[in-house]
Amino acid sequence: MLIFERSRSGRKSAAQAPAATPGAGEIPGRYLRTKPPLLPECSELDVVRHYTRLSQNNFSIDTHFYPLGSCTMKYNPRACNALAMLPAFLGRHPAAPDDTGQGFLACLYDLQEILKSVTGMAEVSLAPLAGAQGEFTGVAMIRAYHDARGDADRREILVPDAAHGTNPASAVMCGYMVREIATDAQGNVDLAALKAAVGPRTAGLMLTNPSTLGVFEQHILEMERTVHEAGGLLYYDGANLNAILGEAKPADMGFDAIHINLHKTFSTPHGGGGPGAGPVGVNSRLAPFLPLPLVAQRKGGYRLLGETDRPLSIGRLGAQLGNAGVLLRAYVYARMLGAEGMRRVAEFSTLNANYLMVELAKAGFEIAFPQRRASHEFIVTLRRLKEETGVTALDVAKRLLDKGFHAPTVYFPLLRP
Amino acid sequence: MPFIPHTEQDVREMLAAIGVGSVDELFSEIPAGLRAGPPAGVPAALNEMQVTRLMRERAERDGTWLNFIGAGAYEHHIPAAVWQIITRGEFYSAYTPYQAEASQGTLQLLYEYQTMMASLTGLDVTNASLYDGASALAEAVLMAVRAHRTSRRVLMPASVHPVWRRVARTIVRNQGIELIEVPYDREAGHTAPAALEAAAQKDDLAAVVVPQPNFFGVLEPVDELTDWAHSRGALAIAVVNPISLALLRPPGEWGSKGADIAVGDGQPLGSPLAGGGPYFGFMACGKDLLRQMPGRLVGATTDVEGRRGFVLTLQAREQHIRRSKATSNICTNQGLMVAAAAVHMALLGPEGLARVARACHANTLALASRLTAVSGVRRAFSGAFFHEAVLTLPAPAATVLRGLKAQGILGGLDLKPTHPEIGHALLVCATETKNGDDLARFAEQFERIIGRTGRRKSRALNRKSGN
Numbered sequence: 001m002l003i004f005e006r007s008r009s010g011r012k013s014a015a016q017a018p019a020a021t022p023g024a025g026e027i028p029g030r031y032l033r034t035k036p037p038l039l040p041e042c043s044e045l046d047v048v049r050h051y052t053r054l055s056q057n058n059f060s061i062d063t064h065f066y067p068l069g070s071c072t073m074k075y076n077p078r079a080c081n082a083l084a085m086l087p088a089f090l091g092r093h094p095a096a097p098d099d100t101g102q103g104f105l106a107c108l109y110d111l112q113e114i115l116k117s118v119t120g121m122a123e124v125s126l127a128p129l130a131g132a133q134g135e136f137t138g139v140a141m142i143r144a145y146h147d148a149r150g151d152a153d154r155r156e157i158l159v160p161d162a163a164h165g166t167n168p169a170s171a172v173m174c175g176y177m178v179r180e181i182a183t184d185a186q187g188n189v190d191l192a193a194l195k196a197a198v199g200p201r202t203a204g205l206m207l208t209n210p211s212t213l214g215v216f217e218q219h220i221l222e223m224e225r226t227v228h229e230a231g232g233l234l235y236y237d238g239a240n241l242n243a244i245l246g247e248a249k250p251a252d253m254g255f256d257a258i259h260i261n262l263h264k265t266f267s268t269p270h271g272g273g274g275p276g277a278g279p280v281g282v283n284s285r286l287a288p289f290l291p292l293p294l295v296a297q298r299k300g301g302y303r304l305l306g307e308t309d310r311p312l313s314i315g316r317l318g319a320q321l322g323n324a325g326v327l328l329r330a331y332v333y334a335r336m337l338g339a340e341g342m343r344r345v346a347e348f349s350t351l352n353a354n355y356l357m358v359e360l361a362k363a364g365f366e367i368a369f370p371q372r373r374a375s376h377e378f379i380v381t382l383r384r385l386k387e388e389t390g391v392t393a394l395d396v397a398k399r400l401l402d403k404g405f406h407a408p409t410v411y412f413p414l415l416r417p
Numbered sequence: 418m419p420f421i422p423h424t425e426q427d428v429r430e431m432l433a434a435i436g437v438g439s440v441d442e443l444f445s446e447i448p449a450g451l452r453a454g455p456p457a458g459v460p461a462a463l464n465e466m467q468v469t470r471l472m473r474e475r476a477e478r479d480g481t482w483l484n485f486i487g488a489g490a491y492e493h494h495i496p497a498a499v500w501q502i503i504t505r506g507e508f509y510s511a512y513t514p515y516q517a518e519a520s521q522g523t524l525q526l527l528y529e530y531q532t533m534m535a536s537l538t539g540l541d542v543t544n545a546s547l548y549d550g551a552s553a554l555a556e557a558v559l560m561a562v563r564a565h566r567t568s569r570r571v572l573m574p575a576s577v578h579p580v581w582r583r584v585a586r587t588i589v590r591n592q593g594i595e596l597i598e599v600p601y602d603r604e605a606g607h608t609a610p611a612a613l614e615a616a617a618q619k620d621d622l623a624a625v626v627v628p629q630p631n632f633f634g635v636l637e638p639v640d641e642l643t644d645w646a647h648s649r650g651a652l653a654i655a656v657v658n659p660i661s662l663a664l665l666r667p668p669g670e671w672g673s674k675g676a677d678i679a680v681g682d683g684q685p686l687g688s689p690l691a692g693g694g695p696y697f698g699f700m701a702c703g704k705d706l707l708r709q710m711p712g713r714l715v716g717a718t719t720d721v722e723g724r725r726g727f728v729l730t731l732q733a734r735e736q737h738i739r740r741s742k743a744t745s746n747i748c749t750n751q752g753l754m755v756a757a758a759a760v761h762m763a764l765l766g767p768e769g770l771a772r773v774a775r776a777c778h779a780n781t782l783a784l785a786s787r788l789t790a791v792s793g794v795r796r797a798f799s800g801a802f803f804h805e806a807v808l809t810l811p812a813p814a815a816t817v818l819r820g821l822k823a824q825g826i827l828g829g830l831d832l833k834p835t836h837p838e839i840g841h842a843l844l845v846c847a848t849e850t851k852n853g854d855d856l857a858r859f860a861e862q863f864e865r866i867i868g869r870t871g872r873r874k875s876r877a878l879n880r881k882s883g884n
Contacts, residue, residue: 002525002529003529003759003763004529004532011766012769013765013766016496016765016769017766017770018772018773018849019776020775021772021775023779025775025778025779025782026782026801027636027664027665027778027801027803030640031636031639031801032664032665033662033663033664033666036768037767037770038532038533038767039536039537039770040766041766041768042764042766044498051502051526051756054521054523055502055505055507056507057525058507058520058521059512060506060510060512061510062506062510063506064519073512075510077419079469083468083473087481088476088481089692090690090691091481091482091689092690093482093692095490096482096827100480100482100822103475104476104479104692106475107475114456117457118458118459129751130749130750131748132736132748136588164736165735165736165737165748166736168740169740172741172743173588173745174591178740216447218446220448220451221448221451244444244447246453247444247447247452248451248452249451249456252450261749263749267420269510270510270512270513270749271508271509271752271753272511272512272514272520272527273523273546273713273751274546274751274752274754275694275749291587315583315586316580316584316587317588318549319489319549319581319584320692320693324691324693325691325695326694328472332468335471336419336462336463336464336465336468337420337459337462338463340461340462341418341462348421348423350440351428351435351440352431354435354437355435358436372446397516401516406512406516406519
């Protein structure tokens, strides 16, 4: 039943609205609505029952296991939610002066520092509102860098064919052409194809590592040299950062810019499709172009940096300072993990994935890259099952749903049958 | 170990099953030189009690304020049921609803939200959300340019929120799109159709942005602006506040044909101010533009047994299918905030939402009349406003705001940094959360501070002239 079907004309949840205001105020009649909007008219209990019942039609982390890879579906600790929702944080207006929110800004500043530390990057901006916006930001900074050097012929972004669809879509939003790079039989980016593709038109490479095929790019250092020697920059898509958190740093791999999905690696809720947060990190050559605002620590306390502090910034990505409530949740999570806990994220997710891979192989499933270690995810190919029985990956996914498991990602990346 | 259930025995058994001696061996494919020690900049772990204390101390330090700032983010009462429902684990910890069978709760809720929002905006379809109002405006500009096919020029009134204009520029600048600023009428505080004519210069136009109310809180002549856009073959992009739409004529009814796209920030519908987010952006459009719309869209369908069900639909526009040819790169949006909006709207209903809108308008009117009773304080613009007003002061707004802050009052937004041309200008907002005592407290302190700065100024003048 839809909420509208529970509606009855004239019924109200009277306690939630303010008293009726006498008089029409100053708004001229020609601006006024003539027909009220078609919103449901329900009692408070109607609404509570309806949406409680809807919630019960969902799978969720709290009720089911999600064997999804890059999506990184892990427990969302309750303390993160409770502490981000302390009344003083919820009541803070985004345009309130910095000196009225020193506690709040301290959390954001500390989070910037933590993210710098785990990724090895020189500076971090918390502004991007989701992973895809982080990608857009990364590529926009790469473009700003080349433009600032007058190197305007670099029009191409290289993207492995296994990449998430947001990579090519983000590159196009920055006005770039996308060139896809093939994958080799081992599941690595095809080095020869990469070498053939780079040149004076290369603006940069976008790379997820470990990749969406669930393996670490073994030739990462040679890839880095290849792209940098051609004058391009390297962008790290943090979709799988969870798998190496505390074990390896994107900065050490030579990446110039990265984004981090806090709703993946830092356990903030997926919320049925957001909100996420996609902070970006950069090395010193891209630092001047970081999006605003940034949180700085100065003698008088914490303050937000703006256009006058960073004249070369690519600008702002949203009206406010980022998905602040998500940032606070990630901060609480990071503080509860501590340095050792960061490392355990990678260790135990990798242990679980490799264990599951071995057990599924024992059960007779064909592993796409059996000679490789799994990262925090791996790919099973059902090619043989389909040939022998006609049962497809989609059938298996749907049957898993029947058994109470959220279906794993299927038919992605598209190059694996 | 926080959030890790493994016992030592579990680990031993799992390693044995894999056939390795240690967890470390599982990382053997990472080149040795890239293995890092524990991140030095991350402090030692805190348990839940310790981190609770830390966060409480920080929150208490910030305290609570009597707030009269609006400027794109508004303090409204959020019914207690809203956040109790949406923080249920089944909504809070659910994945993106790609698997329809596992996501009927979220999908139906999004469908209901889309229906409510379409009615509120008076347009045919709404998407399942964008990041926030400012980025939604940028997406609307990109969408209009795609739909128009030939022109890449868009008129952007200076009466649109200055930060939103900056965001739009950041997002569209690399695609060769020109955002042409249209000056506002200094007397009325809104955009005159003649100003569009002057700014356009040539007929080649993809869209005209029309805010209602605008950044100054002033109501724009939306019918004339929308019709002007259509007369030039351009689309009209409405930028609206969702609370105001309970009271004001919706974009779908502007001018003779209605606006083509409507966007705005959904924060006033159930999202707390929370220092800046998460909020959500909404976008609505006519059926003809549906395939150009960015973001997710939920549709109703029937299953094999004829029962109603809900699915993500028209996904061929999106990045996970179309990759570099997608309408946008957006993937994760602001799902949970949309859930809050749906529950919020269902609880308030049409009458409740209209009461909120009217109470906001009445409170801001009352506040403006009390503050303009102070000598030297005036309304900056003659145009009617919704729930915000610009006042000009006899002293710098920054000075007055500092004095108010010392009394626990956040007295509005100083427009000096963005609009120095208005003089000592303050943008104030009083929503339904303010009562008569709040307004009186603000007005008393305001009058005292203005009086004090006035006296100080006249003393200084007296000294200077040697009297």
